[in-house]
Amino acid sequence: MRYWITKSGFAVLDVARAYGLATLLAYSDDDGRSSPVIIDCDAYYCIDFPYGKPSRNRLVNKAEWFSLFEPSDAGEEGPQWNVLFLSNRPTDRETKRIHVREVLEERYDEILHNATHYGLMISDAHPSETLTGTLDPVGFKGLRGRTTGEYREDQMQIDEINWALGCLGGALVGRFIYQRNAGYFVVYPCPEWVPYGDFWQIRRETSGRRYSYPSALAAAAHQALLLASKIRDRAASGLKSNPRFGSILYFAVYKTGNQWKPNQAGRMEISRLLDFALSKTHEAEAVFRTWDYVFRRGSVRGKEDFALALSEFIAAPTLEHFEKHVRLFARELADKVKGEVMYSEVAMREVTSIVEAG
């Protein structure tokens, strides 16, 4: 069976809804042996679940399902409910978390029916839930319209089904990276072809590996590197099923007085990086080792430019960005850089070969 999520144009929310629906299907599967696959189909996300037999009974009798909505003690590996509802009062967070579960359980059949026949579409007929800003930065006030003259804007509201799916996907898939004095950098990997089970395995293996980042772009670039590195490892070990991600969505939220506000945001294309990881596994290992060193070194105060230059190069491998990266690296050379973290000749050849002309 195939299930469809119609994209709304709110990129982060759409990705979260797709992961949310895949989670719902995976947890309600009678069989439990197959895994839904999330596929990006231009205007839709398709959740392909050919051998799955999802049922509501299975869902509501499954202990793991309820544990998804417990306050997380699993760190980054578990659902990030508290950070997702960061802009809400602490007392409201639990209410919202429970409401997400109730909506998904009570309207389960309607969700699957609509997703199968029409494609789940965000409806403005019955908007009832406020889109939280940490789920998609468009949810923050002051971004959607002009506020000149009257400095106020209403909250953005969406229907409760898509809200609940988005919250479930956001809590599970969004990576909220806390930075002292900078709030949170939020990173979402956009699926192109992603088996749900493989995604979780990669996520578990890459959780907790983080540095101090000078910007949201650097956080996204390092997460892209971790993702590519893990996919490379899978390919090198002979695993046939390798998830494909097209891009990484990122944004930052920071606190202004009592309120959280969005900061930098963007989309980083990573398909070329993943192509490189899959097609040249040996060379990619050497390149990724050096790049990880650059991010580690760039997490030290005073060395932020080092990480930023590489982030720009990963996001857009132009000659300008490459020159900036090598110049900053050259200045590190006298500073006791160990040979093992420098580029090998072969690794640098591969890096120069991906620099775009233009």
Place this chain on the structure above:
Amino acid sequence: MSRLGEIYENPAVKAFGRAYRRAIRDPRIQDYASLIDLENAETPEQLAEALRRFLRRNHKAAMDEKEDWYWPGEAHLEEVMRLAGADARSVRLVRAAIESYALTWEPGVRQGEGGDE
């Protein structure tokens, strides 16, 4: 392969890259002035001048018998200038290729004393 990748493979570019790496990593030399000259070269003439100045600055250290530098010769300089003279963007590409080769690590090759040999 990109144009930069092709230039990177040129032996003359590699010879200059090695020499720059040695000049930067050797704590007695740390010739960042030559690196800045190279970075600021925007025309073929400026590039040639930057490379010649680099060779002059480090000639003594390179010719010292105790040092085993990979020293670029006149033929290497001519080859690099031939690559740089192809079109307006070539200087940037040659510059980037030399700088990138200077960042590489070749096990077994003496590369200065800045890190582990």
